[in-house]
Structure formats: C-alpha cells, structure tokens
Amino acid sequence: MMMKPLGSATHVMEETIEQVIRDAPLFKGGEGMEYGPVSGGISNENWRVREISGPGDWFVKVPGNGTEMFVDRAAAFEASQKAAAAGLGPRVHDDLAARGVEINDFIPDRRASTHSDFADPVKCGAAIAAYRKMHALPALRLTKTVFDMIDEHARQAADLDAPRFRDEAWIMLNEKMAREALLASGLDLVPCFNDPMPGNFMVGEDGSIMLIDYEYASMNDRCYDLGIWFGEMFFTPEQELALIEEYFGEARPEIVSRVIVHKALADVKWALWSMVQLRVSRLDFDFYKYGMWKLMRFRQISGHPDWPLHLRRL
Structure with missing residues (x-):
C-alpha cells in the first residue's frame, strides 16, 4: 500500500x-x-x-x-x-x-477474504458462527427489510432518472409476489449484516472471522442475511443445504425456500442500488454492469420452474 x-x-x-x-x-x-x-x-x-x-x-x-x-x-x-x-x-x-x-x-493480523476462501468448509463454518453472533446482538434501532430497501432505491432511481431495466414490469411483478408471500408468512427480524462483500469478512490465522462495515446493518429477516451471502459467494445448492443445516440444525424445505427467495430479492435491491450509484457516485466502478449482473441471477431464480413452489411453501 x-x-x-x-x-x-x-x-x-x-x-x-x-x-x-x-x-x-x-x-x-x-x-x-x-x-x-x-x-x-x-x-x-x-x-x-x-x-x-x-x-x-x-x-x-x-x-x-x-x-x-x-x-x-x-x-x-x-x-x-x-x-x-x-x-x-x-x-x-x-x-x-x-x-x-x-x-x-486497523486489524493487521487479519486479511480480507476472497471468494475462494469460502470453498473451504471450515471457513464457511466460521462465517456461520459470525452470523450467529451477529443475529444475537442486542436489537438495532433501525428496522429496514429488503422491501424497505427496494422501495427506497426504486424511488431514488426514478427521481434521478436512472436507467430502467428492459423487463422492469416482469421483475417487479415477481418481486411483488415474493413480497406478498413473505409478509404473509411473517418476517423473523434480527440484527442483520446485509452486506457480505468478500472484503467485509476478515480472516484470522486461526481461521476465525470478524465482520467489518456495518453501514447497511439493520433489523431484517435472518434468511435475507444468509440468502444474500449465498448469492455473493456463488454457492452450489449442495453447499447451501449444508450451510442451512449448519445454521438452523436442519434444512427444512420451507427454510430452504425462504433463503432462496431472499437471495433473489437481494439481487433486485442491489440492481436498483447500482442504478442510483451510477448517477451519484464519484468512484471509478462500472455500476451499470454490476446491476445487470445481479439481475441475471434474479431472472435465473425467478424463472426456474421451482419458483412458484418456493413462494407457496414459505
């Protein structure tokens, strides 16, 4: 440096x-x-x-x-x-x-993780331990669910005349169906991290993990925290099942669906966020490409034949 x-x-x-x-x-x-x-x-x-x-x-x-x-x-x-x-x-x-x-x-005895770190089941277990500790913190004063985030960014994108998604109506229809299904089932609000960029996981020589950067932290559904992390790390379905079982002690179908639906919603949130950043940020970063990449995965999840099944069993 x-x-x-x-x-x-x-x-x-x-x-x-x-x-x-x-x-x-x-x-x-x-x-x-x-x-x-x-x-x-x-x-x-x-x-x-x-x-x-x-x-x-x-x-x-x-x-x-x-x-x-x-x-x-x-x-x-x-x-x-x-x-x-x-x-x-x-x-x-x-x-x-x-x-x-x-x-x-500054924590010089730790390094920022990379995606490859989470190919290691031991480091995944350490991250699950960190999430358990995060979710057990005293309640935060700010409640901000993924739906609050989506609504906020949608308003901002409109105000800034940011680029609109080619298939915006279809995306928001699926978001609406997911919202109705999750709200009907009830939200499990706990202190959530909400921002699992690899660089926010600091790995120690002993394999333990600390979390940094709490600017998006809020009371939110714990399955959002897991879903957005799973999406960020590109875990396979088999890895996701193992981590759900590690966290909850079992991988019941309704929990698996809840995590998958939240994973999809996280991509809508970050795609909208990217369009806002495109208009306001002075950082040298391709926010448009980042947002379009997020929407590719949302389309993959919500366009899968199992999407209606996930919504029904929440």
Missing part, C-alpha cells in the same frame, strides 16, 4: 481525507501521520491512517458521494459499536461520527 505524508494531496479525495485527519482529535492535528487508500469498497472512500513513528493504525471510511441517500450513519455507528462489544468487529472511535466518518482500529 502506497502511504503519503499529510500535506501531499494531489486530488479531491486525498484533500478530503487530509481534512479528516486534521479534524479528528484521535489524530492530534495530523502531525506525524501518513495515509493511503484501501481498495475493495464500492460505496465509500476508504483509507488507512498510520502514525509514522508510533503504534497508531486506523481504518477510516469517508462517506461516498450520495450515500446519505441510503445509509443511516448513526444507525451504522450503533451497529459497529454493538458488534465491537461482542468481539465481532473492530473497535470503533466516535471522533467524527457526527459527520458520518467512521474510524476503526
């Missing part, structure tokens, strides 16, 4: 993090500090800040342009605090929390 001393900014994002370093009491005005970008995120501007000749080492998240449209920073800070207290996440500092800037202790 290329680190730079304070005062050497060459573009607007570096100017932003330098101002954060000067303003945060934790960094004592910035004297003797250096910083460098942390890659992997697609929402915010992520940085490592370090004392040049001292032990201080921190991760700093500067809110990405437009993220205030769908991230409640106070709720994210609360979730980060509760996760840290449970040993699930790193220590979080409140220096600039009022400005939405998140500062965590």
